[in-house]
Amino acid sequence: MSQDLHSYMDGLGAAARAAATTMAAASTAAKNQALMALARRLRESGPALAEANAKDLAAAAGLDAPMRDRLKLDAKTLATVAEGCEQIAAMPDPTGEITGVKRRPSGISVGQMRVPLGVFGMIYESRPNVTIEAASLAIKSGNACILRGGSEAIHSNKALAALVGDALAEAGLPREAVQLISTTDRAAVGRLITMPQFVDVIIPRGGKGLIERISAEARVPVIKHLDGNCHSYVDAEVDLDLALKVVDNAKTQKYSPCNATESLLVHAAQAAAFLPRIGAVFAAKGVEMRGCPRTLALLGPLAGARLAAASEADWGTEYLAPIISIKVVDSLDEAIAHINRHGSHHTDAILTTNHPNAMRFLREVDSASVMVNASTRFADGFEYGLGAEIGISTDKFHARGPVGLEGLTSMKWVVLGQGEVRG
Amino acid sequence: MSQDLHSYMDGLGAAARAAATTMAAASTAAKNQALMALARRLRESGPALAEANAKDLAAAAGLDAPMRDRLKLDAKTLATVAEGCEQIAAMPDPTGEITGVKRRPSGISVGQMRVPLGVFGMIYESRPNVTIEAASLAIKSGNACILRGGSEAIHSNKALAALVGDALAEAGLPREAVQLISTTDRAAVGRLITMPQFVDVIIPRGGKGLIERISAEARVPVIKHLDGNCHSYVDAEVDLDLALKVVDNAKTQKYSPCNATESLLVHAAQAAAFLPRIGAVFAAKGVEMRGCPRTLALLGPLAGARLAAASEADWGTEYLAPIISIKVVDSLDEAIAHINRHGSHHTDAILTTNHPNAMRFLREVDSASVMVNASTRFADGFEYGLGAEIGISTDKFHARGPVGLEGLTSMKWVVLGQGEVRG
Structure with missing residues (x-):
């Protein structure tokens, strides 16, 4: 200099x-x-x-x-x-x-x-x-x-x-x-x-x-605001209509914001009921789905769907685009562990009717914003009532979210x- | 490595x-x-x-x-x-x-x-x-x-x-x-x-x-906890007996802690009344006084006092020892500016009976702890009621004090x- x-x-x-x-x-x-x-x-x-x-x-x-x-x-x-x-x-x-x-x-x-x-x-x-x-x-x-x-x-x-x-x-x-x-x-x-x-x-x-x-x-x-690899997790006990509406919004209302959902986790008990329905929504909107083997087996028959096998890298990717990774999990524990390992600690949501599961998700998911039955797209200073937003922090120190x-x-x-x- | x-x-x-x-x-x-x-x-x-x-x-x-x-x-x-x-x-x-x-x-x-x-x-x-x-x-x-x-x-x-x-x-x-x-x-x-x-x-x-x-x-x-160059400032309007007791405690109750007062500022209106009294206390306890010219003029006649002229470096020094720097100031503004310039943003106190001056000192002194009519020695997790103390922060970010x-x-x-x- x-x-x-x-x-x-x-x-x-x-x-x-x-x-x-x-x-x-x-x-x-x-x-x-x-x-x-x-x-x-x-x-x-x-x-x-x-x-x-x-x-x-x-x-x-x-x-x-x-x-x-x-x-x-x-x-x-x-x-x-x-x-x-x-x-x-x-x-x-x-x-x-x-x-x-x-x-x-x-x-x-x-x-x-x-x-x-x-x-x-x-x-x-x-x-x-x-x-x-x-x-x-x-x-x-x-x-x-x-x-x-x-x-x-x-x-x-x-x-x-x-x-x-x-x-x-x-x-x-x-x-x-x-x-x-x-x-x-x-x-x-x-x-x-x-x-x-x-x-x-x-x-x-x-x-x-x-x-x-x-x-x-x-x-x-x-x-610092790094990436937003946000998850929506559909629990074993869930209002499927509500989950469908929220997950659709979280992914497709806008693709570019950091609080858009990039990865969908579905409990095995709801996978057969939920995945074909949300898959049809995504297919209609041209959203590419990168799934685990169980996801692909359930979505395979879907007409017009853009399907691909998810690689390990997909779980950690912020697409900011009409692409979503999808994984079937066997328990809430697996969902939380997956999010804490592959997520970016930005914003993650659970869709559930089970109170203890909601509370565990809120406590144990280590992210700046944790949500129950709401679209990840709400993670925003104006939506939170801060009036003005100087930035979003993905750190834990001083200011978070x-x-x-x-x-x-x-x-x-x-x-x-x-x-x-x-x- | x-x-x-x-x-x-x-x-x-x-x-x-x-x-x-x-x-x-x-x-x-x-x-x-x-x-x-x-x-x-x-x-x-x-x-x-x-x-x-x-x-x-x-x-x-x-x-x-x-x-x-x-x-x-x-x-x-x-x-x-x-x-x-x-x-x-x-x-x-x-x-x-x-x-x-x-x-x-x-x-x-x-x-x-x-x-x-x-x-x-x-x-x-x-x-x-x-x-x-x-x-x-x-x-x-x-x-x-x-x-x-x-x-x-x-x-x-x-x-x-x-x-x-x-x-x-x-x-x-x-x-x-x-x-x-x-x-x-x-x-x-x-x-x-x-x-x-x-x-x-x-x-x-x-x-x-x-x-x-x-x-x-x-x-x-x-x-991080850097140094504690703490000040006690005796204002123009003050209870001199109270100030004497508090300044004595702030400096001499223990010399080694970071919250001990290292520098005394006295408003010119009280200098002639206060300095000889606190000077006698310090002299009796063997505390060396490093003063500005006005301080030295007032303390010169004091029997047995260890006096020295303060250098510019003294205003910024944390002694952790029986030494104190002393300066006569002409206004609250000068006191605040001196503290913000030479202090270490740790703990600073005003001794005053004037409410607006107390409030200005609290607002404008840029330190982790600001006090009115109390000994700087109180800056401590236990005294503040935190129960346990992992450290003291001289930063502003995340945790302060x-x-x-x-x-x-x-x-x-x-x-x-x-x-x-x-x-």
């Missing part, structure tokens, strides 16, 4: 650290004022933003359609992110909450206060709307952030970051609370993730490979005394 | 991972039975343990007295750790708790369940009692652990680990829930902290240098449905 880039990144870091102190002490009113000002400025700045976005789109002429689509900053996207800012302004302030204050035998009262983490670094794809989402979550949670968006969106992101700075200034808050890395030099990411003196946590978005690389190299904690504003906070201990001393 | 050691560590890791699954599903009754059995076996095994400990003490003949003292496993130490096991057995099970279940517009109910983290690795000094403390916390929290004690205690630790294994087996739980690294090869630590497939978190105890090195090299999260059983757990999301699907 060049000395210039090193100095530039250290400058951003020091400014973020200073801004974080101010943001932590900022009033809820000031933070909400900045969010409302940002919403207004986003609505007012359509033409200027379109101009910046046009530069990015022109340079991205060679990219594929979905990527260009994500890069686009049109009136509809602007309206959505502006509304998002207003929604976050309307949410309760996550910081300042004091909980669990208890009097101790020594006379002191001890509780915990929720406070911002400090500075987070966010690394994300070429999606300009994420710039505003990250900025608004930083403002509301009283943190500072350093943003590194995909290089294809650099002009759009610079224009958006300028709006964020103006909105912060309008509310009397430091512009440096939200800073965009203005160079597209890749070495900047390497520095961002290795300056613990300035950055408290890194939130990467993107492919599994990128996130694994960042986690391996980071010198600060990473809220969908991460909202609270994931950007920490609890410090508060001791209230009247002159107590230790004996 | 030799291939043998690599295989040995991987074997421990795989066994721990398997045991963790069993421990996570173990009943509270079985975990408590193991803890009570361990307490009984510790009391019964005095002679055998004394024999093992004698080997360690003989080999440690060249060590200094405090180190030999910590290494000693006498009847009193055994009684204390046995009682500790019984106390942990009597505590509520931290796992299985389900909180915050709320119904969502979609019809699903969403809450969170507290579950064990999985496997923790603990690296500690040559203190055999820590082997039992770590084992008992692992058992109660439903985790598995891999222990690496100081090499000087290897015989004692092996004997204790055998007792733990017997107690687990007596309760029908896997011996592999608590494993001791039986080699003193240092490369074992390097492997322990870099096998995320088997170990979820590392808890190191020891000097700052060791913990920094482990944090730098670890490939899993580390609950004293870490009890809950610090060894994580919250997973629980979704209870009646066949809901996403639209």
Whole structure:
């Protein structure tokens, strides 16, 4: 890395650290004022933003359609992110909450206060709307952030970051609370993730490979979202109609999200009754089924079904596509062991009418979200009522599953005394 | 690292991972039975343990007295750790708790369940009692652990680990829930902290240098306790008698703990009234005072005082000794800025009768424990009511300040449905 880039990144870091102190002490009113000002400025700045976005789109002429689509900053996207800012302004302030204050035998009262983490670094794809989402979550949670968006969106992101700075200034808050890395030099990411003196946590978005690389190299904690190899398990005692509806939704409502079911487990006692029915649904929707031998024996007669024998690798694969692996199991124990071994600890569901089995599944499946009689597609910050989602964590440490504003906070201990001393 | 050691560590890791699954599903009754059995076996095994400990003490003949003292496993130490096991057995099970279940517009109910983290690795000094403390916390929290004690205690630790294994087996739980690294090869630590497939978190105890090195090299999260450069700040509005009592206790009740006050800040409005009084107390107890110029001017006339000019380095120093740095400040703002800049984010206290100042100090001082009118010496798991303490965290991520059983757990999301699907 060049000395210039090193100095530039250290400058951003020091400014973020200073801004974080101010943001932590900022009033809820000031933070909400900045969010409302940002919403207004986003609505007012359509033409200027379109101009910046046009530069990015022109340079991205060679990219594929979905990527260009994500890069686009049109009136509809602007309206959505502006509304998002207003929604976050309307949410309760996550910081300042004091909980669990208890009097101790020594006379002191001890509780915990929720406070911002400090500075987070966010690394994300070429999606300009994420710039505003990250900025608004930083403002509301009283943190500072350093943003590194995909290089294809650099002009759009610079224009958006300028709006964020103006909105912060309008509310009397430091512009440096939200800073965009203005160079597209890749070495900047390497520095961002290795300056613990300035950055408290890194939130990467993107492919599994990128996130694994960042986690391996980071010198600060990473809220990481790896893959979602989610399971739906149909138990021996089950309402088959309910299971059919839920498993269909979990797999086919959308194929690309991380919370879509990728693997179906069916108890042997229900395999003959359930597999031909769900198989027909999948066949009609063009979903390829990769089954164990017992599954293939039951589905073989199905007209028009795309069937294949599942390999060992299939049990561990997140397809994000119209493909599902299917296995017949002989017990709840086998289902739980299979999920804990082959799953990605993201989201797994049991379909059952048996209460002890439901409770065992909830307790023993080691995943961020465990569900009974519901579609795995519900694993989402908005569906869970978090209001906003900064990411989804497949880790157990600090934050697990969908991460909202609270994931950007920490609890410090508060001791209230009247002159107590230790004996 | 030799291939043998690599295989040995991987074997421990795989066994721990398997045991963790069993421990996570173990009943509270079985975990408590193991803890009570361990307490009984510790009391019964005095002679055998004394024999093992004698080997360690003989080999440690060249060590200094405090180190030999910590290494000693006498009847009193055994009684204390046995009682500790019984106390942990009597505590509520931290796992299985389900909180915050709320119904969502979609019809699903969403809450969170507290579950064990999985496997923790603990690296500690040559203190055999820590082997039992770590084992008992692992058992109660439903985790598995891999222990690496100081090499000087290897015989004692092996004997204790055998007792733990017997107690687990007596309760029908896997011996592999608590494993001791039986080699003193240092490369074992390097492997322990870099096998995320088997170990979820590392808890190191020891000097700052060791913990920094482990944090730098670890490939899993580390609950780290660096230094405790704690401050007591005497505000402009204050009960001077109360402040005198508390500051005296915070500095002199014990010099070696991490929560002892190392730096005293005094508002200029109280400096002339307070400094000569506390200075006389410190002088009588032989505490060296390293002051700013204004402090020295006020304390100069004090008979028998050990005075020195504070250097810039003094503001950042954890003495763990009868030395204190003292600075006169002109405002609460200056006090807060000084603490956030020079402190170690461990524990800091304000002595004040002014409510807004107390609240600002609590909010704006960025430390794991913030206190009003109490001795910094209270920052401790037992004093906070956690019952047991696995360590103290100077981090913000996951666990902050004293870490009890809950610090060894994580919250997973629980979704209870009646066949809901996403639209």
